[in-house]
Amino acid sequence: MKSLQFFNGSDQIGSANVFWLDDGTYLANFQIKPEYQRQGYGKQFMELLIALYHVDTLIVAQNNYPAYFLYKKCGFEIVSGYYAPDLNTDVYCMKRKELNENV
Secondary structure, X not given: OEEEEEEEOOEEEEEEEEEEEOXXXXXXXXXXXXXXXXXXXXXXXXXXXXXXXXXXXXXXXXXXHHHHHHHHXXXXXXXXXXXXXXXXXXXXXXXXXXXXXXX
């Protein structure tokens, strides 16, 4: 697993974890500090993670609408939904569209 931090100058504004499994490169714990949200930083960092680490899979809580719509803007689509007991919530598994076109 690779733990990453995102900065704007000397201010840490976000973080994420990237890990690899046999079926893809996963994004976990993607966070942008509230005072930096809705300013384009999330999309910028997602595009960077996709370009550098080839992130293609992630899990998002079904009620986390801001994150869900950010991931959709970055080319992810829902491939399944289920209850995640460790998170105590319903989640979507999302994959990048380009990877699902021939599935």
